[in-house]
Amino acid sequence: MKEIVIDPITRLEGHGKISIFLNDKGNVENAYLQVPELRGFEKFCEGRRAEDLPIITTRICGVCPVAHHMAGAKACDAAFNVEPTETAKKLRELEYCAYFIYDHILHFYFLGGPDFIVGPDAPAEKRNILGVIEKAGLEIGKEVIKHRAYGQKITGILGGRPTHPVSALPGGMAKSLSEDERREIEKMVRSCVEFAKFSLKLFDDVVLKNVDYVNLITSDPYNLKTYYMGTVDKNNKVNFYDGDVRVVDPEGKEFVKFAPSEYLGVIEEHVEPWTYVKLPYLKKIGWKGLVAGPDSGIYRVGPLGRLNAAEGMATPIAQKEYERMYKTLGGKPVHATLAFHWARLIELMYATERTLELVTDKEITNKDIRNKPEKPGEGVGIVEAARGTLIHHYVLDEKALAKKVNLIVATTHNTPGICMSIKNAAKGLIRNGKVSDGLLNMVEMAFRAYDPCFACATHFAIGEMPLEVKIYDNEKRLLKTMRR
Amino acid sequence: MGKEKLKFAFYWAASCGGCEIAVLDINEKILDVVAKADIVFWPVAMDIKYKDVEEMPDKYIDVCFFNGAIRTEEQEYMAKLLRKKAKVLVAFGSCACDGCVVGLANLWNKETIFERAYSETPSTKNPKSVTPKTSVKVKEGELELPEFYDTVKTLAQTVDVDYFLSGCPPPIPLIIQAIEAIFKNKLPPKGSVLMPNKSICDECPREKKDRQLSEIKRIYEIEDDLKTCFWDQGVICMGPATRAGCGAQCPNVNIPCTGCNGPGPRVTDQGAAAISALASIATNPEVVNQAVDPIGTFYKYSLARSILRRKVMK
Numbered sequence: 063m064k065e066i067v068i069d070p071i072t073r074l075e076g077h078g079k080i081s082i083f084l085n086d087k088g089n090v091e092n093a094y095l096q097v098p099e100l101r102g103f104e105k106f107c108e109g110r111r112a113e114d115l116p117i118i119t120t121r122i123c124g125v126c127p128v129a130h131h132m133a134g135a136k137a138c139d140a141a142f143n144v145e146p147t148e149t150a151k152k153l154r155e156l157e158y159c160a161y162f163i164y165d166h167i168l169h170f171y172f173l174g175g176p177d178f179i180v181g182p183d184a185p186a187e188k189r190n191i192l193g194v195i196e197k198a199g200l201e202i203g204k205e206v207i208k209h210r211a212y213g214q215k216i217t218g219i220l221g222g223r224p225t226h227p228v229s230a231l232p233g234g235m236a237k238s239l240s241e242d243e244r245r246e247i248e249k250m251v252r253s254c255v256e257f258a259k260f261s262l263k264l265f266d267d268v269v270l271k272n273v274d275y276v277n278l279i280t281s282d283p284y285n286l287k288t289y290y291m292g293t294v295d296k297n298n299k300v301n302f303y304d305g306d307v308r309v310v311d312p313e314g315k316e317f318v319k320f321a322p323s324e325y326l327g328v329i330e331e332h333v334e335p336w337t338y339v340k341l342p343y344l345k346k347i348g349w350k351g352l353v354a355g356p357d358s359g360i361y362r363v364g365p366l367g368r369l370n371a372a373e374g375m376a377t378p379i380a381q382k383e384y385e386r387m388y389k390t391l392g393g394k395p396v397h398a399t400l401a402f403h404w405a406r407l408i409e410l411m412y413a414t415e416r417t418l419e420l421v422t423d424k425e426i427t428n429k430d431i432r433n434k435p436e437k438p439g440e441g442v443g444i445v446e447a448a449r450g451t452l453i454h455h456y457v458l459d460e461k462a463l464a465k466k467v468n469l470i471v472a473t474t475h476n477t478p479g480i481c482m483s484i485k486n487a488a489k490g491l492i493r494n495g496k497v498s499d500g501l502l503n504m505v506e507m508a509f510r511a512y513d514p515c516f517a518c519a520t521h522f523a524i525g526e527m528p529l530e531v532k533i534y535d536n537e538k539r540l541l542k543t544m545r546r
Numbered sequence: 547m548g549k550e551k552l553k554f555a556f557y558w559a560a561s562c563g564g565c566e567i568a569v570l571d572i573n574e575k576i577l578d579v580v581a582k583a584d585i586v587f588w589p590v591a592m593d594i595k596y597k598d599v600e601e602m603p604d605k606y607i608d609v610c611f612f613n614g615a616i617r618t619e620e621q622e623y624m625a626k627l628l629r630k631k632a633k634v635l636v637a638f639g640s641c642a643c644d645g646c647v648v649g650l651a652n653l654w655n656k657e658t659i660f661e662r663a664y665s666e667t668p669s670t671k672n673p674k675s676v677t678p679k680t681s682v683k684v685k686e687g688e689l690e691l692p693e694f695y696d697t698v699k700t701l702a703q704t705v706d707v708d709y710f711l712s713g714c715p716p717p718i719p720l721i722i723q724a725i726e727a728i729f730k731n732k733l734p735p736k737g738s739v740l741m742p743n744k745s746i747c748d749e750c751p752r753e754k755k756d757r758q759l760s761e762i763k764r765i766y767e768i769e770d771d772l773k774t775c776f777w778d779q780g781v782i783c784m785g786p787a788t789r790a791g792c793g794a795q796c797p798n799v800n801i802p803c804t805g806c807n808g809p810g811p812r813v814t815d816q817g818a819a820a821i822s823a824l825a826s827i828a829t830n831p832e833v834v835n836q837a838v839d840p841i842g843t844f845y846k847y848s849l850a851r852s853i854l855r856r857k858v859m860k
Contacts, residue, residue, distance in 0.1 A: 083686035092686050100678075100694060101560070102659035104667060106650040110842040113765055117804060118846070121647045124564020124715065142766075211573065222799035223792075224571070225564045225715050226806075229799045232766045236800035326668055333664050333672045335682045336689040340663075340670060349671070435766050455668070461838050462764065468667045 080505065082488050088495025092352075093485035095477060095509070100338040107467040112138050112438060112458050113231055115467070119454065120226040122471065125168075127226045128161035128217055129447035129472070130454070132303065135230035137454040140323065140441025142232045142462075149428040150234030155303040156247075156420040157220035157227070158445070162302060162413035163254050164213025164224075165448040166365075166406050170261065171206045174403055174510045178269045182278065182503055198264070209257045212250040216417070219243050234432035241427055248421045255414040262383060262407050269404075270390070279400040280391065283490035284508065286482055287312040287354050287397050289344060289361035291475065292368030293446045294319075299376040300368050300412065302446045308371045309344065312356050314395040317344070322444040325453055329470065330359075341478050342470060352481050360482070363450025363475040364512055365405035370395035375408065377415035383408045399483050402511040438462040447472040449513050476512050483508040552608040552728070554579070555587035555599075557628055559614030559621040560648060560698070565639040566613075568715035575722055582729055583608075587628075599627060607632040609728055615641040615648055615850065616699040618692050629705040634733070636724070636740070640714035642701040644808045644816075645850020647714075652849055652856035653841065655696040696859075698850045709733065711740045712808035714847060717792040739789065745810040746785035746803045747775075750794035754778065760829040762836040765802060776802040777827065782843060786810070787819035806847050815852050817844035 085091040103122055107115060116134030120127035132154060139146060146154070169175070171194055180193040195203030214224040220239070221227025229236045239247075269275045278284070294308045295301040309317045309328070320328050331340040332349040343349045343359030350358040361367070375381040387404050388394050420426060438458035445452050450472035457466040487508035491497070558566065570576070579585075586607060587599055610632035616622050629635055640646040651659065664670060664677050682689050701707055711724055724740045727733050734740070747754070755778040763780040770776075776783035776797070784805030785797070796803050809816035821837075821844055828834055837843060845852055 081687075081689055085686075092684075094684070094689060096689060096691060100659070100663060101648050102651045102654070102663065105654050105659045105662040106647075108662075109653075109839055110650075111764070111839050114804070114839075114842060114846070118647050118650075118842075121562050121564070121714070124562040124567050127562075127564065207573075214571065222801060223795050225567050228796050228801045228804075231801070236765075236770070329669055330671045331667070331669050333670065333676045333678075335676050335679045336684060336691065338678050338691065338694075342669075432766075463839055466668075468669060470669060 080484055080509075082484070082492070082505075084492065084495065088492070090485060090489045090492050093481060093488055094336060095481045095484060096337045104467050104469055107464050110464050112141065112456065112462040112464060115454075115456060115464060116230055117226070117228055119469070122469075124225055126161070126165060126447050126449070126472075128158060128221065129445055129452050131221065131227050131230055132158055133443045133445045133447075133452045133454040135232070136304075136322075136443030136445065137441045137456045138232035138435075138443070140443060141439055141456050141458050142435030142441070143437070143439060144233040144433050144435045146234040147428075147430050147433055149238070149425050150431045150433075151304070152420050152423055152426055153220060153235045153239060153431065154230055156239075156417060156426065157217050157230075158303045159413045159417040159420065160213050160216035160220070160247075160251075162213075162409065162448055163258075163417065164210055164217065166410040166413065167206065167210045167213065167257075167261075169448070169513045170403065170406060170410070171210075174406075174507075174513060177503075177507050177510065178275060178403065179264070182275075182507060205257060205260075209254055212254055216247050216250060219247060231432075232435045236432075238429050238431050239427050244421060244427055248418070251414060251417045251421055255418055258407070258411040258414040259379070262411060265404065265407055276390075279398050279404075281490075283486045283504075284399045284483070284511075285397045286362075286399055286479060286486065287356075288479055289317060289356075289359070290367040290370035290395060291361050291363050291451055292371035293444060293451065294372045295376060297376070298373040300372045300374075300409070300446075301376070302413070304445075307444060307451060309361060310371050310395060312354075312395070312397070314370065318346075322442040322453070325442060325444070325455070325470075329453075331470070331474075337477075339474055339477050342475050343478070352478055352485075354482055360478045361475065362479040363472060364402060364448075365409050366396060366399075366402045367450060367476075368446060369405045369408065375412050377412050377419070379415060380408055380412035383411055399479075399508060399511050402513070406513075449473055450475050473512070480509050480512050483511075552583040553586045553606065554583045555607045555610040555628065555632065556585065557587065557610065557612050557614075557624060559612070559624065559642070559701075560617045561614030561639065561641045564715040565641075568639075568718060568721060569611075571718050572722055572725075575725070579725060596624070596627075599631060602631050604630055605633045609634045609636060611636050611638040612701055613639040613642050615645050616701065616704045617648075617695050617697070619695075620692060622699075622704055625701060625704045634708045634728075635701075635705070636709045636711060637701040637707045638711050639716055640712050640806050640808060640847050643710050643712040643851070644848040645698050645700050646806075646847050649698045649700075649848070649850030650842065650846070652698055654857070655859045656694050658859075659694075697856050700851045703851070708736050709738055709740050710808075712789065712806075713741075713792060714806035717795075717807075720791050739808075739811075741789050741791040741807065743811045744790040746788045746790050746792075746794055746797075746807070749790045750775075750785055750797045750803075752776070752794075752797055757827045758829050759824065759827045759833055762833060770800050772800060782820075782824065782837065784816070784820055784844070784846075786823045787813055787816045787844075804846055805844075808848060808851075816848040817841075817852055817854070820844045 081094045083091045119130040218224035293305045295305045308319045311317045330345040347359035375384045440457045443454045453470040455468040637643045752775045754775040783802035785803040788805045789807040813819040
């Protein structure tokens with residue numbers, strides 16, 4: 063049996079590693095995505111002060127610390143049985159939507175998007191932000207950098223610091239928003255709304271008007287029929303900060319809708335000896351292995367997961383774009399993994415519109431930003447991180463110290479789906495032992511669509527992910543090395 | 547350093563990626579860096595392998611910025627290799643300098659961390675008690691994972707370090723300042739911390755009063771008056787024991803300093819310094835007992851570096 067290993071050449075912790083096994087006929091037998099890291103947050107958070115948990119857990123990820131900060135603060139609210147004031151909730155959601163602006167821009171222009179803008183067949187050294195600037199022009203490159211920085215700046219104003227924010231605490235926020243700060247944010251957000259519109263138009267011009275790209279998006283190797291999960295508001299519209307979590311089946315019908323406190327009735331996690339990450343599935347259906355379809359409990363989260371699991375967007379421009387996507391791709395749900403990119407831009411549109419609504423809300427500068435916590439107990443906080451549903455579950459003792467902590471992070475939910483997407487993409491490109499030169503690009507595109515944290519961390523800086531594929535024969539002799 | 551372009555290297559060990567974001571956040575200054583220095587090794591961004599580093603002559607790299615803590619054999623190997631290849635090695639960020647929050651894992655070991663993650667967590671269903679293994683036979687072949695060690699170490703506990711720039715992540719102005727000092731060949735003596743010789747209290751605008759501590763309160767229990775020192779309001783703040791440089795970012799949004807910049811000037815053990823600060827203003831011995839979770843409160847970012855280092859597991 064042949065083995066192909068795609069490994070970030072750095073082989074570091076926090077980086078994904080892909081191993082593809084071929085059968086004796088030289089076709090893909092199986093693909094494994096290994097996450098070679100565990101840092102043990104669920105253990106070393108035990109004994110910590112409750113108010114420290116939203117600060118400590120931000121260090122899970124330096125790219126999406128705001129998500130952990132908010133999930134942690136909400137788990138504390140629930141554990142202390144305190145509802146933040148209306149203004150506090152709005153301030154948190156404002157900070158949270160600004161984080162989406164920053165994070166979705168980062169992914170579309172620096173990480174996954176270059177696959178489309180520069181082209182899936184372009185050489186690897188061009189498929190990055192520099193390649194985007196070369197193709198789209200320096201002026202647009204400057205706009206990209208400016209608006210990413212705006213997102214960081216807004217979260218910094220509200221959170222105290224953009225990376226590892228601190229200002230949300232049990233019962234609300236530590237700091238209110240001044241009128242000067244509000245005006246500054248509004249100015250930046252108005253510009254972000256226009257930039258989101260521009261990004262959708264760019265996607266339209268570059269991707270949707272190109273028949274080859276559309277065929278690629280809808281092609282078999284990039285399709286996966288699974289369940290989908292995402293947080294929705296009272297009207298079943300996408301919400302990033304708060305709501306119930308809705309799951310739809312592969313036909314798009316509601317499978318379950320649950321409050322955060324009920325997550326243990328819906329989700330279970332499976333352990334495999336070959337990866338440090340656990341593999342979640344829908345408890346009611348059970349773990350059936352890495353297989354798709356309605357009889358397997360595997361579900362997907364993140365931008366496409368959220369749009370599939372919801373019935374629309376709560377802001378007007380995003381809603382129009384939402385309708386257009388489903389019309390173009392043949393109705394709901396969309397199983398095309400590459401549509402994650404489109405969904406991400408629709409969410410960028412929503413994030414900017416929602417940020418503008420919040421920053422122009424009359425109550426946003428109110429000083430009433432905290433309610434006093436009650437007795438400590440147990441609580442679950444759920445938010446939608448940029449990459450999908452994020453769950454923090456805390457059990458506090460009578461001194462408000464953490465007794466038990468359970469965390470299910472966004473990329474973990476998607477791990478089974480990513481494994482299968484890689485397998486499908488590889489299947490289409492490896493036939494009878496012949497490995498197509500496009501394999502690296504296409505396999506990379508399959509998992510990059512999910513914006514998984516480890517991949518993100520390995521290549522956000524310049525946008526190129528160093529990869530190495532090793533092909534072994536059945537005696538494990540090295541036949542061929544493909545690298546960049 | 548002469549007219550030739552300098553050679554920089556960036557490396558990350560066990561970290562969250564926030565230090566990399568901090569480097570990106572120097573924004574247009576990154577263009578200065580690229581103009582004046584060649585980046586010869588940056589695994590997150592460049593296709594340069596370990597082998598290429600191994601083949602570099604000793605002291606080939608002028609400055610290596612190293613972030614992340616050390617917890618695997620591979621990271622230890624890279625720390626030693628880069629030490630050999632770099633003239634100047636900078637411990638960059640809280641993980642490399644002090645161990646950061648991941649150093650709190652030193653309160654446990656691999657076995658207890660695995661037990662929690664793979665068996666005990668309420669969402670985990672694992673009746674056969676499967677745990678990840680460094681080498682596993684699956685039906686198609688064999689898969690390997692790196693070993694998970696018991697103890698987190700700092701960079702200076704692993705190799706000789708020339709300069710320290712802590713913070714989680716390091717404050718942007720200090721990163722810029724350090725890079726400018728390198729370009730002007732004006733680095734301070736070896737062993738220096740590239741941060742102000744002041745504590746957070748020196749740059750915090752909050753007003754200090756009599757600091758008589760008769761009762762410890764939690765941040766969510768007080769009505770913060772937004773201008774009085776947290777200690778005067780009964781809330782523990784790591785400011786007195788912590789190095790300045792961030793402009794007291796957290797107190798400015800009404801959250802006490804949690805100590806991410808590491809020990810202040812003339813402080814060897816950040817936690818001990820904070821505890822002695824507390825003891826010196828407590829009005830009676832009972833007050834000290836009200837400080838719950840002393841390790842997580844006083845050693846949140848510096849347990850691995852501290853004189854305590856880890857819990858002894860029997």
